[in-house]
Amino acid sequence: QSVLTQPPSVSAAPGQKVTISCSGSSSNIGNNYVSWYQQLPGTAPKLLIYETNTRPSGIPDRFSGSKSGTSATLGITGLQTGDEADYYCGTWDSSLSAGVFGGGTKLTVL
């Protein structure tokens, strides 16, 4: 059971937009920045978003992040087949004094 809650799967057509939610509590998302990771099949996770809404160099602006209260959202526009992957949210949990992740969301581009 993950500390952060994500939907197991989402899907959308190429060119469309999708959002992935990540729900937590005041001890994690509510008082800390959120990061998002993309894990393509058979590879290590890659940082997509940090500090809730900042993209590292090289990440296209099709990817965006936001937060409201104890929930965060990853948005992906202009979906491409190459975006098919598992997506994870993560943050620090002040009560656990440890990093925590969501259970992951599998994105299917139909």
Next chain:
Amino acid sequence: QVQLQESGPGLLKPSGTLSLTCAVSGDSISSSNWWTWIRQPPGKGLECIGEIYHSGSTNYNPSLKSRVTISVDKSKNQFSLRLSSVTAADTAVYYCARVGGGSSSYWFDPWGQGTLVTVSS
């Protein structure tokens, strides 16, 4: 660029001790970053194991704390993971990563490629 590479045995017997090393290149282990271990059981999600600063300060996942030791070797620019009393539930791909941010900001980048550790008799 910064690269991390995990190494260690891929097969362990139950009750044994898992030992992995993460070699860091392109950055100093003594920089102002924490360094972390994360694992992913086959077909499942990510789990933080713990992290270390070059001073030796550590944070461990409470669920693993009694079995985990993370250490740093500044002379070799690497850090290591030991997990004792392993069971089949510890079978996973183990990743090392650099921790970014500070205070309320916390992320992992870059990651190593990961190494699969299987616990089986």
